[in-house]
Amino acid sequence: MTQEVMGAIDTRELRHAFGTFATGVTVVTCRSDDGVPHGATVNAFTAVSLDPPLAQVTLTRTSRAARYLEGAAFAINILSLEQMDVALHFAGKVLDEEPDWTLDGNVPVLTRNAATLECRPWNVYDGGDHIIVVGEVIGMEITTREPLLFFGGKFRQIGRLVEGAPWDHSGDAPESGWFAGSSSFKPLHGSTH
Secondary structure, eight states, X not given: OOXXXXXXXXXXXXXHHHTTSOEEOEEEEEEOTTSOEEEEEEOOEEEEETTTXXXXXXXXXXXXXXXXXXXXXEEEEEOBGGGHHHHHHHTTOOOSSOOOEEOSSSSOEESSOSEEEEEEEEEEEEETXXXXXXXXXXXXXXXXXXXXXXXXXXXXXXXXXXXOOSSSSOTTSGGGSTTTOOSSOOOOTTOOO
């Protein structure tokens, strides 16, 4: 079923459509000018470029962290399965105890992440009711912890491996073309364009 874009899009339906895309869960952390650490739960995280190494997060303009990110260093904390409480804390369901931070580096970093990307500011773009923040990755840590996932408005975990990939190497290998995208486009059946 397709819905033609003729009138206004129902925001609830659009949110539902967006929710059918499974994502990881991140918390973006930074410091305010007075050095206080802040964070916001974000599932709009994207790898942008390998050279230079760029990553993007998208935050609602009304989030407190969005106010501190322009021109500031930040970390993208890719949450592990054991950090659902951390995701909820930085989404506004504040815990009695503050999550564990490492505050001795350039940016505040949460502990027990699946991975962490430390970024310096690259650019900020207008994204309607959101801001699009691109950072240059200057440091990272990768662990063996299983990532926390989000799909259909609920937290999830990784399921079984899907067999039958058409290549022998990992999907993120540069030679796979997966990260870079296709170099040619095949028209859709019945397309008149």
